[in-house]
Amino acid sequence: MTAMVIDNLHKRYVDRYTGEEIVAIGDVSFSVHEGEFVSILGPSGCGKTTVLNIVAGFIEKTRGTVTVGGTEVTAPGPDRGVVFQSHALFPWKTVLGNVTFGLRMKGMDKARREQAGRDVLELVGLSGFERKYPHELSGGMQQRLGVARVLVNEPAVMLMDEPFASIDAQTRRKLQQDLTALFELRRPTVFFVTHDIEEAVFLSDRVVVLSGRPSTVRDIVEVPLPRPRNWHAAVESTDFRTTVTRIESLLSGEEAHVGDGS
Amino acid sequence: MRIAARVFAHPVVRTLGPFVPVVLLWWLIARSGIVNESFFAGPGVVWSEFIDLVRKGILPSYLSDSVTRLAYGVGFGLLLGIPLGFLVGLNRWARRLTWPVLIFFQAIADIAWLPIVIVWFGFSLTAVTFVIVYTIVFPLTLGVVAGVDQVPDELVRAARSMGASRFRVFLEVIVPGSLPAVASGIRTGLGYGWRALIAAEIIVGTSGIGFMMFDARRVGDVAEVFLGMIILGILWYALDALVLAPFEQATVERWGMVRQVETTR
Ligand SMILES: Nc1ncnc2c1ncn2[C@@H]1O[C@H](COP(=O)(O)OP(=O)(O)O)[C@@H](O)[C@H]1O
Numbered sequence: 401m402t403a404m405v406i407d408n409l410h411k412r413y414v415d416r417y418t419g420e421e422i423v424a425i426g427d428v429s430f431s432v433h434e435g436e437f438v439s440i441l442g443p444s445g446c447g448k449t450t451v452l453n454i455v456a457g458f459i460e461k462t463r464g465t466v467t468v469g470g471t472e473v474t475a476p477g478p479d480r481g482v483v484f485q486s487h488a489l490f491p492w493k494t495v496l497g498n499v500t501f502g503l504r505m506k507g508m509d510k511a512r513r514e515q516a517g518r519d520v521l522e523l524v525g526l527s528g529f530e531r532k533y534p535h536e537l538s539g540g541m542q543q544r545l546g547v548a549r550v551l552v553n554e555p556a557v558m559l560m561d562e563p564f565a566s567i568d569a570q571t572r573r574k575l576q577q578d579l580t581a582l583f584e585l586r587r588p589t590v591f592f593v594t595h596d597i598e599e600a601v602f603l604s605d606r607v608v609v610l611s612g613r614p615s616t617v618r619d620i621v622e623v624p625l626p627r628p629r630n631w632h633a634a635v636e637s638t639d640f641r642t643t644v645t646r647i648e649s650l651l652s653g654e655e656a657h658v659g660d661g662s
Numbered sequence: 663m664r665i666a667a668r669v670f671a672h673p674v675v676r677t678l679g680p681f682v683p684v685v686l687l688w689w690l691i692a693r694s695g696i697v698n699e700s701f702f703a704g705p706g707v708v709w710s711e712f713i714d715l716v717r718k719g720i721l722p723s724y725l726s727d728s729v730t731r732l733a734y735g736v737g738f739g740l741l742l743g744i745p746l747g748f749l750v751g752l753n754r755w756a757r758r759l760t761w762p763v764l765i766f767f768q769a770i771a772d773i774a775w776l777p778i779v780i781v782w783f784g785f786s787l788t789a790v791t792f793v794i795v796y797t798i799v800f801p802l803t804l805g806v807v808a809g810v811d812q813v814p815d816e817l818v819r820a821a822r823s824m825g826a827s828r829f830r831v832f833l834e835v836i837v838p839g840s841l842p843a844v845a846s847g848i849r850t851g852l853g854y855g856w857r858a859l860i861a862a863e864i865i866v867g868t869s870g871i872g873f874m875m876f877d878a879r880r881v882g883d884v885a886e887v888f889l890g891m892i893i894l895g896i897l898w899y900a901l902d903a904l905v906l907a908p909f910e911q912a913t914v915e916r917w918g919m920v921r922q923v924e925t926t927r
């Protein structure tokens with residue numbers, strides 16, 4: 401089943417002060433299957449966040465269609481959970497209050513939502529922190545909460561915009577590893593934005609490689625790595641290296657000549 | 663050293679300690695005779711004035727008059743300023759229409775209203791309340807607007823994509839998210855209101871701390887003037903320590919939304 405379809409998406413911004421027009425997205429089409437992990441990769445400023453924000457319903461598109469679960473996207477909704485680079489946790493709510501927010505909006509009763517909240521906190525390794533406030537957590541833990549808060553709602557698709565970009569390199573590796581394990585366990589549908597090639601390859605089933613602005617899809621690369629995945633095995637596998645190299649050459653605009661992966 | 667640290671950490675010492683040198687200096691100046699006694703009353707004289715006015719019942723009754731007026735003014739001020747702030751902060755049209763007007767009226771100082779207010783309401787509680795409400799509403803409204811503006815877009819977006827309706831977004835995100843600025847708006851508003859009260863009592867008043875001070879000046883009772891000033895300071899300090907600071911500690915500080923301010927307790 402297809403979870404999400406993006407068809408001939410086009411986005412033009414008009415600068416509020418200069419009135420200048422910027423075509424951020426030229427023409428982008430791809431789809432994500434249910435239970436699939438798809439990354440979108442491209443140079444900074446090529447419109448990745450714009451694509452995600454349109455899917456989330458935060459901003460309007462200029463042309464094209466976006467459908468999630470068979471219905472066209474017009475506004476934000478709980479079928480599309482978003483994990484932000486800035487975490488965007490509610491500072492005035494405890495960890496438990498943050499993680500149960502979506503369930504409360506759905507009208508689930510307190511006992512059930514708190515149980516569900518505790519379960520998902522356990523899953524992301526935040527058990528025991530229920531009563532803490534977000535500012536009392538480290539950056540890595542904050543983003544674990546950001547993931548848990550979305551996961552617990554079981555959205556049709558999880559949207560993640562460079563969720564680990566502001567986290568130190570070592571913790572980032574650990575978070576990527578844990579996200580992979582989580583994905584392999586629960587099989588949510590994930591649409592992931594990043595500019596980090598290795599991250600995209602390690603996490604994804606497929607990687608949508610964008611050109612520079614105005615962006616178009618350069619290619620969609622299948623990642624041939626078996627699951628479960630871990631960093632140690634990945635960096636030593638030739639499949640990992642060739643996929644990374646292939647995407648590097650796609651991004652630098654050359655044709656791939658080193659072992660055409662897909 | 664550790665004993666000293668413990669002594670300084672004690673709430674009573676921490677609260678009153680900083681005033682010891684102030685009172686000492688005050689006492690020294692009075693004692694030295696640099697300033698004529700009929701212009702400058704020392705701590706001892708002011709203290710006996712205090713006991714005397716309490717015994718006669720004047721001070722308690724004036725104090726309760728002032729506090730009642732402030733409570734009325736503040737009550738109506740909050741009731742008016744907070745909803746107005748959210749309306750202007752959230753509604754584009756309300757903002758466009760009211761912003762210039764808000765700025766205009768904010769610029770007219772509270773006491774500049776007194777002459778016309780006396781014409782309208784006479785020397786009454788209504789006149790005083792009007793001035794206090796006026797003084798509080800503008801900083802409060804502008805504070806709430808600033809608070810609404812400072813709520814990060816992403817928090818609103820996060821709530822919307824977890825199924826929150828616009829109304830729930832207001833209750834769950836805008837209100838708590840704007841609280842740091844709202845709290846400082848309330849603080850500023852109350853401070854202005856407090857000053858307006860005294861000014862109004864001096865001009866309009868027939869009772870109250872402001873009236874007491876000005877009346878004392880008329881008969882040349884410097885000690886009573888000093889006493890009035892000290893009471894003003896103590897009242898504000900008590901309001902801060904008992905209401906404002908605990909509220910901020912329990913909310914915006916607890917949530918890590920503002921830097922911890924010096925605690926008064
Ligand atoms: N609100 C906006 N108004 C005008 N231009 C914008 C706006 N948001 C993004 N852009 C421009 O669109 C392009 C793509 O931005 P973005 O989607 O954030 O890129 P990425 O996430 O790939 O770094 C950039 O050149 C950016 O300057």
Ligand SMILES: [Mg+2]
Nearest residue numbers: 448449450562
């Ligand atoms: Mg981006």
